[in-house]
Amino acid sequence: MSVASYLCYPHLMRKVLTRAFFDRSAERVARELLGMYLVRRIGTREEAFRIIETEAYVGPHDLACHAAKGLTKRTEVMFGPAGRFYVYFVYGMHWMLNIVTEREGYPAAVLIRGIEGAIGPGRLTKRLAITGVFNGAKAVRESGLWFEDRGTAPSPRTIRKTPRIGVAYAGKKWARKKLRFVLVAPASQTSRR
DNA sequence: ACGATGATGAAC
DNA sequence: TTCATCATCGTA
Numbered sequence: 012m013s014v015a016s017y018l019c020y021p022h023l024m025r026k027v028l029t030r031a032f033f034d035r036s037a038e039r040v041a042r043e044l045l046g047m048y049l050v051r052r053i054g055t056r057e058e059a060f061r062i063i064e065t066e067a068y069v070g071p072h073d074l075a076c077h078a079a080k081g082l083t084k085r086t087e088v089m090f091g092p093a094g095r096f097y098v099y100f101v102y103g104m105h106w107m108l109n110i111v112t113e114r115e116g117y118p119a120a121v122l123i124r125g126i127e128g129a130i131g132p133g134r135l136t137k138r139l140a141i142t143g144v145f146n147g148a149k150a151v152r153e154s155g156l157w158f159e160d161r162g163t164a165p166s167p168r169t170i171r172k173t174p175r176i177g178v179a180y181a182g183k184k185w186a187r188k189k190l191r192f193v194l195v196a197p198a199s200q201t202s203r204r
Numbered sequence: 205a206c207g208a209t210g211a212t213g214a215a216c
Numbered sequence: 217t218t219c220a221t222c223a224t225c226g227t228a
Contacts, residue, residue, distance in 0.1 A: 041225075066222070068222075075222065077222075078224085100220085101221065101223065102221070102223050102224080103226070104223065104224065104225085106222050107223090109222085122222060124222090132222075132223075133224055134223090134224075135222095165222070168217050175222070176222070176223090177222055177223075178222060178223080180220075180221070180222095181222095187225070
């Protein structure tokens with residue numbers, strides 16, 4: 012494959028996001044995951060979905076973050092190294108997919124809330140057949156679930172910041188923080204004037 | 205608009 | 217033991 016091919020067909024660029032990408036603040040990771048791809052492999056079948064909605068849960072002081080409860084059996088994955096999935100069950104029905112961020116020992120994560128074709132964290136996991144078996148797994152090819160940079164980073168002007176969904180219990184300060192990131196023009200790769 | 209779903213952890 | 221939760225679907 013020549014360099015020219017990549018220039019003509021930017022989607023052929025496929026760079027798997029490694030631990031270093033996630034070993035940063037949850038807020039930055041949440042913002043930069045917009046436009047990246049979540050890739051799922053089941054057997055030999057592979058599907059990639061552009062990420063269009065995320066939320067950052069920024070640490071133990073963030074009262075909306077499960078880690079604010081401290082180290083428990085459920086939250087222990089968040090206390091581990093970055094680049095692993097934190098998957099938990101809510102409301103007796105839905106699996107929520109998060110990716111752990113920050114250094115080992117500092118609990119923080121990004122909730123993947125929406126991909127093209129499946130808006131909503133519960134719908135997304137159902138669509139990709141993601142359950143608790145992914146909890147603690149590394150986001151690498153071998154796991155069957157990973158992230159890729161396909162060279163389609165969105166223009167900053169297509170990114171919206173809003174308060175997170177369903178976190179009123181966290182108190183005004185944390186419920187109001189704009190830690191939800193939404194890509195409003197998923198198809199466009201560059202800014203429009 | 206509201207009830208059902210049913211793991212986890214905190215409050216009681 | 218009871219209650220609320222990082223939703224969603226079916227029924228009214």
